[in-house]
Amino acid sequence: MSTIAFLGAGVMGETILAAILRAGQSPADVRVAEKNAERADDLRQTHGVTVTEALDAVTGADVVVVAVKPQDVPAVLADVAGAVSPSATVVSIAAGVRTATFEAALPAGTAVVRAMPNTPALVGEGMFGVSAGSSCTDAQVQAVADLLGTAGRVVVVDESLQDAVTAVSGSGPAYVFYLVEQMIAGGVEAGLDPATARTLATQTLLGAATLLDRSGDEPAELRRRVTSPGGTTAAAISTFDETGVADGLRAGVVAAARRSAELSG
């Protein structure tokens, strides 16, 4: 069983940590460096993992998951660079930080994998876009895909596509919640109480996502099957079109990709 170190275990780090443990990784083989003392205690108690200094955590670790905020990456790498094993795989989930940045801060030849997660990983339904750095073997990328696959689905993409992945699945849950907020508000405006509107909207989302996934049918075809000529759905969709909802959503996704590119420099 490999030894896994986490550098930072906030929302996303703990999510991946918990998924790996659920999948059978022994807590004895997981070491966590977390600079927030309260959080560190909590992680130790909740998961039974070893919480230690960053340098101790990475020493001898087969996999090092870097889960600090992007702006904290340089400091954490400076702390541990000398202790990363030559055979270790370093996995970064930091949005917008290139594998080249990691490679420049780590000993030459260190295998680096970049992954873009999303928050549904909290319930085991995450989506990860994974990219290899320049010193990574296919087997190392696959091992990281298997590790992250404990918290959801994984696609392997070229690193040049990470901005687009971020725009669709990294930020994507927020677009869906935005849509649901408006479905609930519209339902309340039409006479429902907020709790009932929330139940209706949530189950509709879950059902539609499951149907889309399991049927493999195109979303446009699934939409057509709901839309009776001259009916209620047609009234909604033509209002969306008139008010620019489709254009706005598409432009929003493109803006997120552009922002991701700006952030990664």
Ligand SMILES: NC(=O)C1=CN([C@@H]2O[C@H](COP(=O)(O)OP(=O)(O)OC[C@H]3O[C@@H](n4cnc5c(N)ncnc54)[C@H](O)[C@@H]3O)[C@@H](O)[C@H]2O)C=CC1
């Ligand atoms: N939350 C999200 O939806 C997504 C987050 N990400 C990425 O995941 C990473 C983590 O994000 P969150 O978990 O949301 O942030 P967070 O703030 O919840 O977690 C970061 C943790 O790192 C700890 N930390 C900072 N510096 C440290 C150091 N030198 N040594 C040890 N621990 C240290 C902090 O105390 C904190 O608990 C970020 O780089 C973010 O870009 C990527 C995609 C989605």
Ligand SMILES: O=C(O)[C@@H]1CCC=N1
């Ligand atoms: O909003 C952000 O910048 C991060 C990256 C993807 C999701 N949250």
